[in-house]
Structure formats: C-alpha cells, structure tokens
Amino acid sequence: MFMTYEWAQITDSAEELSEMILQSEQAEQYRAAYNAVYNDKNLADEIAAFARLKDQYEEVQRFGKYHPEYSRVMKQIRIDKRRLDLNEKVAELRFAENSLQDLIDQVSFIIGRSVSEAVKIPSSNPFFSSDSSCGGSCGTGGGCSCSA
Template sequence: METLPLSDPAAHELDLPLYESFDSFESGDSTSLDMGQLLLRAYDIGDLVNQSAEVAEYAYWKTVVDEHEQVRELVKKFAKAKELFADCERFGRFHPDYHAAKDKVKEVEAQLNGIECVSRFKAAEQAVDDLLLAIATEIAGAVSETIKVPSNDPLPKGGGCGGGGSCSCGSGGCG
C-alpha cells in the first residue's frame, strides 16, 4: 500500500499574501474595505490550502477509509451502538443498560481506531485542522491580538477568556 508522508504540523508557514498594506483597501479620501478584493484574496488562500500537502494527504486517506470494507461495517456498528447509548443516556447512569451501551460504543470505537487507515485519516484530518487554525490565527492576529479564534482543541491555549471577569487575561472583555 502506498503511503504519503505526514507533514510536520509545525511547518504551517505558508507565504500567504494576506495584504500588501492597508493602502490597497483605501478608496478616495476615506478608508473602506473593498470586499471584492478581500474575497479574491480569501479564495487565493483557499486555493493554497487546497493545494497543500496536508489536504492531499487528507483526501488520500479519506478515499482509503471510504473504500475499506471493514471500516464501513464498523461504522454501521458504531452508529447502532451510539443510537442505543443515546436511548439509554436519556435516563442517565440509572438506566439498566447504560454502562453496557457506553462500553459497546467505546469497544467499537477502539476497533475503528485500531485500523491503520482510520488512524492515519484522523492524523491527516488533524493536520488540516492545525493548518486552518494557524491561518485563522494569523489573520486574526493581523487585526488584533485579543481576537478569539475558534478551535477544535478541547483545552484552548491563550487568547481572551470570556469567563466573566474572574481572570487577569488583560483582554478587556472580562467584565
């Protein structure tokens, strides 16, 4: 089986021409944002992302996963297990089958994760997510250091807190 090398997630330094200067967005005497020019540059960034090694690897492993018969069977099994668990979850841990249903979901998920193409697909998916986060962070940082950038990371790092004033993050939005 042919494999593609995983890109180093730290190597997301694309030479993105986000803006040459804010002068390019000025028209006449007043400063206004040329949405057409901004959208064209956004499409250029999208094209660069789509041509990246991360997206190529993601597409490759997605195809491999989609064509893998054992994965398809386990995905169906996983969906059924999740449905049963959702029914049990309505009543919480007091449902007689709650723990068995939860264990079944974990078991099928572990079987899925044990298949090489699934684990490589997840790694490629994470690499694309990291690339998109790096781009979004760079764009947000060009506007302001306190702008929050959404992430799929369950343990976000830095940025403002939005926590209602009980911290000392200095973002000014804490109450």
C-alpha cells in the same frame, strides 16, 4: 451591504487562500486517508454501525444505569471504539484531520493577528488560542476571571 472594490478584493483573496489550503499537502493527505477509510466497505460498515451504537449510547445516557440496555451498550461502545481506534486506516485519517486542522488554525491565527492582537481566534490547538485569561469560556457566565 454594497459590494465595493475593496470587498471584492478581500473575497478574491479569501477564495485564493481557500484554494491554496485545498491544494496543500495536508489536504491531499486528508483526502487520501478519507478515501482509504470510506472506500473500504467493511470499515465503512463498521463506522456506520458505530454511529448507530452512539445513538443508542446517547439514549442510554439519558436514563443511566436504569436503562435496560445500559450494561450491554456501555460495554459494546467501548469494544467497538477501541477496535476502530486501533485500525491503522482510522488512525491515519485522524492524524490527517489533525494535521489539516493545525494548518487551518495557523492560517486563522495569522489572519486574526493581522487584524488585531485582541481578536479571539477559535482553535483546537492551545498554541493558537488567545494569550489572555479570557480564553474561550467567557460566554458561559463567569467561567473565567476576566472582567467585562
């Protein structure tokens, strides 16, 4: 594909938009919350331990209740997840992630709709999802009621 003047303008505009998102209040809050979590050595260690436990959880799930560690891992993952969920810094990070994701969803929605109403826009927010009944599961082989 050849780089045309129009394509160069689109690329420049995309980079400018990206920079605006990176400088947004939502991105600043996300970076601050991320740093608060991962600069706290004890909390970062807890998160790393939880990630290792999640690996064990996936292994246990393969065999279900027949796995010798099933009960221990299932109990421990609930305890650790709850402890992390109740941590104020982790909660602030999740809120900041969701806020930044909402901004990105809004931008994607605006760009997609400026191209065409028919453009499918992936989104974590149902407000920005496609209005049609073909919502996002058409690729699963009949998961929706639309006709191709």
